[in-house]
Amino acid sequence: MATQDKPPAPPKGLDASRRRLWKSVTTDYDLDVHEQLLLVQACRCVDRLDRLAEEAAAAEVTVINARGDQVPHPTLTESRQRSLTLARLLASLRLPSSEEEGRPQHRGAVRGTYGPRRLGVIA
Numbered sequence: 001m002a003t004q005d006k007p008p009a010p011p012k013g014l015d016a017s018r019r020r021l022w023k024s025v026t027t028d029y030d031l032d033v034h035e036q037l038l039l040v041q042a043c044r045c046v047d048r049l050d051r052l053a054e055e056a057a058a059a060e061v062t063v064i065n066a067r068g069d070q071v072p073h074p075t076l077t078e079s080r081q082r083s084l085t086l087a088r089l090l091a092s093l094r095l096p097s098s099e100e101e102g103r104p105q106h107r108g109a110v111r112g113t114y115g116p117r118r119l120g121v122i123a
Contacts, residue, residue, distance in 0.1 A: 011040055017050050018043035025095065038092050045086040052079040
């Protein structure tokens with residue numbers, strides 16, 4: 001991954017938080033197309049998290065659901081889910097921390113390889 005002279009322009013419609021994320025990554029790293037798509041999705045997650053934070057600040061922490069149970073407010077639950085999604089998207093980019101050189105080793109979710117299936121063979 002080489003640094004580039006001029007980073008790609010951010011996609012249209014990015015607010016301040018998303019532009020900061022886009023710029024902070026694309027200024028230092030030359031991303032492949034699939035990595036740029038991951039970054040776009042991460043920027044969208046940041047936008048939703050900002051909106052959810054505004055809603056959560058104005059809402060109660062808990063609500064009463066249809067069965068009468070007191071449960072966490074839906075914005076808190078959705079915010080937690082979006083935070084996990086953002087973390088996974090950023091991890092998928094495999095950006096190095098400030099102490100690392102280059103990208104960290106790729107670690108996919110699948111361990112091992114898939115081979116051809118042999119039908120009728122009992123191991």
